[in-house]
Structures are given as structure tokens and as C-alpha cells.
């Protein structure tokens with residue numbers, strides 16, 4: 001599976017969010033490793049998917065830079081479906097299935113933490129289900145950060161509907177509690193067939209999303225409130 005990310009020569013130092021989007025829809029972060037600038041997604045994948053590979057995490061086979069993009073090559077397991085599509089097909093999952101899947105995701109995330117990485121974009125779209133073995137694979141480390149337990153993050157590159165409430169109310173959040181929150185959204189999604197942003201929660205979220213969208217029209221990613229609300233594929237219901 002080939003995953004191309006746009007390359008910008010401005011993204012050379014430390015871990016810096018880049019404003020803007022490109023043809024493949026994803027802005028990436030870069031970091032300096034041994035004097036060489038590499039996309040953070042590839043660095044994170046190297047840290048979590050090698051020596052030895054972890055069964056619940058997609059394996060990166062290679063990555064390289066072309067003139068206009070970084071190309072990341074991962075394994076492409078047979079007979080898989082991402083969990084978003086799987087839940088869409090099933091409508092919702094049985095509780096014992098959801099429990100089993102959640103356990104697998106937690107094992108994969110704990111492994112990432114043990115290697116110093118927090119995924120930061122846990123959601124159904126970023127989990128591949130092997131339909132033969134019923135095992136999940138965590139993919140898409142495009143929003144990953146290095147684990148710094150006490151750091152307060154004030155930028156967010158994951159999926160807004162899975163982000164913790166303190167991101168909206170305080171404008172900052174910690175990585176590990178944020179990931180726990182996204183697991184809560186994922187669990188709800190699995191057992192209800194959707195992420196469950198309704199009623200007052202939905203209104204508060206929409207207000208914040210619109211306010212951010214207005215602010216970012218001048219500074220950053222041009223996502224509209226609807227896109228933020230639904231995440232990449234939009235709500236099922």
C-alpha cells in the first residue's frame with residue numbers, strides 16, 4: 001500500500017505543524033533525526049512497527065522522498081476491510097465483539113506508548129480488520145506525536161469528533177487522556193453504529209467548529225464546519 005504525503009521544504013525543523021493542505025488531503029509534520037529531516041509519520045512507524053513487528057500495527061516496508069512527496073510503503077494484508085466500512089456493513093457490533101476489538105486496540109496503543117509514540121487519531125477508519133482472523137491492525141500514523149506525558153498540546157491534527165472536550169473548552173489537552181477519550185468515542189461507535197454526537201453536545205461542537213473555521217480562514221487549514229463535524233467520511237446517520 002503506497003501512501004504519498006506532500007512534501008514542503010519549509011518543514012525541516014523539529015516538530016512543526018504546517019498550515020495548508022494538498023492533493024492527498026494531508027498535511028504532515030517533520031522532525032530531525034540524525035541530522036536528516038524525515039516525516040514524523042515515517043519516524044513514528046519505524047518506532048512502533050519494527051524490531052520486532054507488533055501484530056496489531058501495520059508494518060512499514062520502506063519510505064523515501066521524491067521531488068514533490070514523501071512516499072511511505074506499508075504492507076497490504078489480504079482480506080481486510082477498515083472498521084468504518086465494516087461497521088457500516090454490520091450497522092453495529094455485538095458487545096462481545098466490541099469488547100474484543102477495543103482490547104486489541106488498547107494493546108496496540110500500549111505498544112506504541114512503550115516505544116514513545118502516541119497515535120492521536122484513533123478511529124474506525126484507521127483500523128483495518130482482517131476478516132479471516134478477526135484481528136485489527138492500527139494504521140495511519142499521520143497525526144502521531146512523541147510521548148511527553150505532561151506536555152499540553154495546543155494544536156490538533158487528528159479528527160475533531162474524536163478530540164477531547166478540553167480541546168474545545170480550554171484549547172489544550174494532554175496526549176494520553178486525549179487518546180483515552182478517543183477510545184470512548186470508538187467504543188460508542190462500535191456498539192451504536194455511529195459516534196453519537198447529538199443534542200447539546202453536537203450544538204456545542206458545531207459552535208466551536210464554526211468559530212475555529214472562521215479563525216482558520218485567515219491562517220490555516222480551510223476545512224468547513226461540516227467537514228470537521230463528520231471527520232473524513234462524514235457521519236453514518
Ligand SMILES: Nc1ncnc2c1ncn2[C@@H]1O[C@H](COP(=O)(O)OP(=O)(O)OP(=O)(O)O)[C@@H](O)[C@H]1O
Nearest residue numbers: 001024025026074075076077082125126139140142
Ligand atoms: N495498508 C493498508 N491496507 C489496506 N488499506 C489501507 C492501508 N492503509 C490505508 N488503507 C485504507 O486507506 C484509508 C486511508 O488511509 P490512511 O488512513 O493511511 O490515510 P489518511 O491519511 O487518513 O488519508 P487522507 O490523505 O485521505 O487523509 C484507510 O482508512 C483504509 O481504508
Ligand SMILES: [Mg+2]
Nearest residue numbers: 125126139140
Ligand atoms: Mg486515516
